[in-house]
Amino acid sequence: MELHDVWFVLIAVLWIGYFFLEGFDFGVGILTKLLARDRTEKRVLINTIGPVWDGNEVWLLTAGGATFAAFPEWYATLFSGFYLPLLIILLCLIVRGVAFEYRAKRPEENWQRNWEHALFWTSLIPAFLWGVAFGNIVRGVKIDKNFEYVGNFWDLLNPYALLGGLVTLTLFTFHGAVFAALKTVGDIRTRARSLALKLGLVTAVAALGFLIWTQTNHGDGWSLAAMLVAVVALLAAIGANQIGREGWAFAFSGVTIVAAVAMLFLTLFPNVMPSTLNPAWSLTVTNASSSPYTLKIMTWCAGIATPLVLLYQSWTYWVFRKRIGTQHIAEPAH
Numbered sequence: 001m002e003l004h005d006v007w008f009v010l011i012a013v014l015w016i017g018y019f020f021l022e023g024f025d026f027g028v029g030i031l032t033k034l035l036a037r038d039r040t041e042k043r044v045l046i047n048t049i050g051p052v053w054d055g056n057e058v059w060l061l062t063a064g065g066a067t068f069a070a071f072p073e074w075y076a077t078l079f080s081g082f083y084l085p086l087l088i089i090l091l092c093l094i095v096r097g098v099a100f101e102y103r104a105k106r107p108e109e110n111w112q113r114n115w116e117h118a119l120f121w122t123s124l125i126p127a128f129l130w131g132v133a134f135g136n137i138v139r140g141v142k143i144d145k146n147f148e149y150v151g152n153f154w155d156l157l158n159p160y161a162l163l164g165g166l167v168t169l170t171l172f173t174f175h176g177a178v179f180a181a182l183k184t185v186g187d188i189r190t191r192a193r194s195l196a197l198k199l200g201l202v203t204a205v206a207a208l209g210f211l212i213w214t215q216t217n218h219g220d221g222w223s224l225a226a227m228l229v230a231v232v233a234l235l236a237a238i239g240a241n242q243i244g245r246e247g248w249a250f251a252f253s254g255v256t257i258v259a260a261v262a263m264l265f266l267t268l269f270p271n272v273m274p275s276t277l278n279p280a281w282s283l284t285v286t287n288a289s290s291s292p293y294t295l296k297i298m299t300w301c302a303g304i305a306t307p308l309v310l311l312y313q314s315w316t317y318w319v320f321r322k323r324i325g326t327q328h329i330a331e332p333a334h
Contacts (some may be wrong), residue, residue, distance in 0.1 A: 003296060004289035007070040008272070010302065011063060012265040018059035019130070019168075020257050024250075025049050025056050027176015029096070029123025032116060034173075035180065035195055039109075040326050041188050042116055046100070047329075048183040051320040053100060055313050057093065062309075069298055073147055073288035074272045081141060081149025082133055085156065089126045089133075096122035127172045128165040132156060135164025135210075138218060138264050140274035145281050147288075160213060167203070167210045171260070174199040175253045178237065182246040185325040193241055196249070200238035207234060207256075211263065218267040226266055230259035 028049050036042040068075045079086060095118055103115035139160050142151035177196035181189050211227045219227070237252035268274075272288050275281040289295065 002285075003292055003299065004070070004285045005270075006299070007066070007289070007295055008265075008269060008285045011066050011070065012262065014059055014063035014066060015265075016258050016261045018056070018063055019172075019261050020254050021052075021056035021059060023127075023168075023172040023175045023257055024179035025053050025176070026123045026127040027173045028180055029119050029176070030127065030173050031176050031180055031192075031195075033120045035177070035188065035192060039112065040329050043329050044184060044188060044324055044326055045180060046103070046119070047324055048180060050100065052313075052316060054097065055316055057097075058309070058313075060093075066298070066302075070290055070295060071272060071283075071285070071288045072290060074283050077143060077147055077149055077273055077283060077288075078137070081143075081151065082136070082156065084153050085129050085133055089129050092122040092126045096126075124169065128169045131165035131168030132161045134168075134261075134264055135161030137273060138164075138214060138267055140276040140282070142277055143273060143275035143281050143283065144277060147281065147283055150277075160210075163206065163210050163213070167206045167260075170199060170203040170206055171253075171257065174203045174237075175250075175257065178241055178246065178249045178253045181241065182250050183323055185323045186327075188325065189246075189323075193244065193246070196241045197238065200234070200241065204231075204234055204238070207231075207260065211260065214263065214267060219263075220266070223263045223266040226259045226263035230256050230263065233259060 028045050032042045032045050036045055064075075067078070099115045099119040099122065103112055103119070106112070133156075136156050136158070139158070141149060142155060144150050174196060177192050177199055181192035181196060184192060208231060211230060215224055215227050233252045233255035237249045237256060240246075240249035240252055270284050270286070271282045272285060273283040275283075290298075
């Protein structure tokens with residue numbers, strides 16, 4: 001296996017890790033409006049992800065940086081062609097981070113409510129747009145012979161990509177509901193499990209349609225296997241949630257995300273961005289990659305740094321592993 005193939009796999013792993021972790025992160029942010037009944041319950045939900053949300057976003061930074069270094073042509077075409085949706089995602093992530101930090105800085109109800117609105121929308125919008133972006137990457141976009149994107153923003157809003165956005169939105173929200181049930185106690189835990197069932201059924205319908213569409217147009221035997229794993233894991237997550245096994249439900253919802261994203265990358269390879277104008281103009285792992293020497297240096301650096309990052313993040317989740325409820329929320333100081 002060539003180094004550019006290895007780095008395609010590594011970048012796929014980074015995106016899988018990002019969607020697995022940030023998926024429930026976005027989901028909980030969305031649930032602050034759908035699940036929480038009062039300000040105390042919103043604080044419970046926010047506190048379930050408060051210690052980990054910024055660590056989850058490191059996976060996105062690493063995926064973007066790895067793409068820039070390993071596949072500069074892919075990075076350039078992707079970020080120029082998808083400039084507006086990626087800019088919207090970036091702005092949402094900035095405002096979202098500020099909302100976490102600033103919400104509790106002042107006691108006024110309007111102040112806190114406004115930041116809670118911001119948290120909801122900056123969780124929902126990226127959850128949808130990531131699906132739209134990856135739907136277009138798999139489907140292919142208008143790339144000319146110079147490997148430049150020549151379409152426009154409205155070309156990205158096609159039915160396949162919009163369905164992809166709906167899938168990531170519902171799947172992340174379901175993932176977040178399962179995580180909320182796993183991390184909370186009391187009435188909010190019960191309602192999270194009930195909402196997870198409804199979200200799971202909606203997700204199953206949307207995801208099945210999207211995955212079948214993907215497999216029909218772009219798939220092979222490997223992607224079919226990944227699709228079957230995703231479908232079975234999603235059904236298992238719904239079933240485990242129903243019998244109150246939140247840990248298993250969260251594990252299976254995570255497997256669903258892992259298998260679904262893996263399927264998308266399997267349908268892509270050896271392309272990284274297919275061209276709808278001419279298949280010969282598609283960006284591939286070969287014509288979009290950096291030099292072998294660059295990839296070699298990157299491999300050594302990743303081999304040293306990655307285990308340390310994984311160890312630190314695992315330790316963080318272990319430290320903040322306990323469930324919380326409304327009884328753990330202190331009264332605001334006046």
